Amino acid sequence: MTLTYDDAVALDLADPLAAYRDEFLLGDDPVAYLDGNSLGRPPRRTLERVESLLRHEWGQRLIRSWEDGWLDLPEQVGDRLAEACLGAAAGQTVIAESTSVNLFKALHAACGLREGRTEVVASDADFPTDRYLVESVAAARGMTVRWLSPDVVEGVSRAELNDVLSERTAVVLLSHVDYRSGVLLDMAAVTEQVHAVGAVVIWDLCHSAGVIPLELDALGVDLAVGCTYKYLNAGPGAPAFVYVAERHLGAVSQPITGWWSSSDRFAMGPSYEADRSIRAMLSGTAYVPGIVAVDASVSLVAEAGIKAIREKAVALTEHCVALADAWLVPHGFTIASPRDPARRGGHVTVQGPRAREVADAMYAAKVIPDFRNPDMIRLGLSPLTTSYAELWTALDLTRQIVEGGSIES
Template sequence: MINLLARADALDTADPLAGYRDQFLAPDEFDVVSYLDGNSLGRPLIATAALMGTFIREQWGGRLIRGWTDSWMEWPLQLGDRLGSVALGAGPGQVAIADSTTVLLYKLARAALAGSPGRKRVLLDTDNFPTDRYVLEGIAAEQGLELVWITVDPAAGIHPAQVADAIDEHTALVLFSHVAYRSGWLADVAEINRIAHEAGALTMWDLSHSVGSVPIHLDDWGVDLAVGCTYKYLNGGPGAPAFAYLRRGLQEVLRQPIQGWMGHRASFEMGAGYEPAPGSRALLSGTPPILAMVPLHANLDMLAAAGIEAVRAKSLLLTGYTLDLADELLAPFGVEVAGPRAPERRGGHVTLRKPGFQALLEPLWAAGVIPDYRRPDGLRIGPAPLSTSFGEVYRGLSALRDLLEK
């Protein structure tokens, strides 16, 4: 234990990103001893609190309705382009900020399926995030489609060989998560895309558990469509708007089904008939959640300054240290690692498994240690690289060890 604690101190001392912790609102105050749930909800930035106040006083309060023509109308696309550049590996004009992940997933899936006439199969896996599965089940029921389920190991994730075995000439769309929400498995996006495209299918990826933590190269990987949320590693706040990516080469081909005024080529003409706007604006439907986009300005500035490669390097150190703590402190009490150990397959969180973990969640939270629980028996340890120290991880897993001893 002494060596592990000394190692945490050494890692924190050598951490080139350590200073970013000071940009977060009271990281060591309140009742929080160890926040290990950055993969569910990121901490707020000090700059975010200031920006929200300034926006309310000056832009909303001072400009009122004029704010729309000042800049707000362009925020979904401007922030989308910035996100694409900083974290998605996406060129301009392909990303929009709007709606929730669920709504955008529905829009893009419906568009992809409508653009694949004659193909009636959709490929997905049994352990994907529930909303992904539920949305596709609903669309399949509406459209008379066949869902082809790939059974994956909940402690791992989707493999390219499984996709190759299941796909055929009738497959319209494949949908997987870049990082599995339960295990943290990092999928081989480029290879799965290659397999899908050889079969003539479109690919869609849920980036919710990877964006802001793992480098993403949507353009280079040949991704067709993607969605993701902004309230995890992007620190956008509870219920922050999601993002959608539609590859430029498909923008004149695919048409999302929720035709609202904000996606019209000329929103304020208020004319008869819907004419989609060019580019990623066509992904919009209703009025964008401008107030909820304010935090993204601060976080994208921070992520751009830190650099996603440096963030990934620290993330691997954090999860590697978590694995070492689990082996040393928790394994003697029957705790297992339910996820990948290899760095190339490890996303930004580690899942620990032991029957009865659910009963420990309340006392952990009461002690100021905040991991995440996923049924049936998993604790997810999600250290956010820009806001979490190695000492914080040590304190959290030591508290878990103490509870197991009792």
């Protein structure tokens, strides 16, 4: 039976995470925000923390705030994020730069761990930045790229991966959650499969950090990168994170050798010597406002608990699939996401011939989804901010759009 609006309200009243909506700036515009998997809403505590930084730490303490604590922020906040979201012990994660820059560093570092091997494996369906960087790093190092071409809904299969893995494989880069369909790969199985041929695995966690429990240490992951402005709600362009397993620290080297990754950053010596800790993955001066925004936002995830967040994500996406089946599929749309919630991240994608037109009409009705070429509408369901009633309202308005009826606002 299809969820009713009264059902949705009842679910919200029983939701153990419902109170966290009050931790965010919501307002009444838009009517429904289903794009938290691209840009999360602003937490109130993040705004307060950044304002305090600007007014007091910078405004009053000025440069003395570096010694007061700014110098250690990349590692300290990295440790907090690792504990709350990544299943990783301290000393293996830092907050720095963008996902793209961190992935560039991680690819070079991983290839360096397997000198003499000549191939990098990646998916030709992955996010553009991942593909572009794989190509550029492979070209710079004289390596060959072996491309996987996975089904959009099923994702990379073990058989496909097995076909390209060999003793020539140095690095495998894959997204834990596909940015289009939301398909969730089996991190344990893939990591084990990559390690079986002696290669190194890098995971892109942009669409899983903050919404799916991760166990990087327990699963033996080598390196990982991810952004903080989706489910972690740290703000547009907030600094990203990079994880390097402790067993690789001291052996990894990366090409952007700035003073913050040197063994003694204030020695100002004539030559570069890399730090042997996770600070080796840093480059230039830390962007303090961005890192404190990450810190404040991660504290919300830590308080709510990643397991509870995942449980609500599963419930929201299940109801989303059911409503889309009842209201959109009869009008020519298909569900372009796995139907098994265990294989699905925090968003649901619907696909159809009128997707661009429907997405534009949703925007006009103040329902904010995310369109992906050529014909996909992503419905991002961020558990700390998306209510069941909001989801129901969004799908009901979308139903009216595809049926060609009038929209009541």
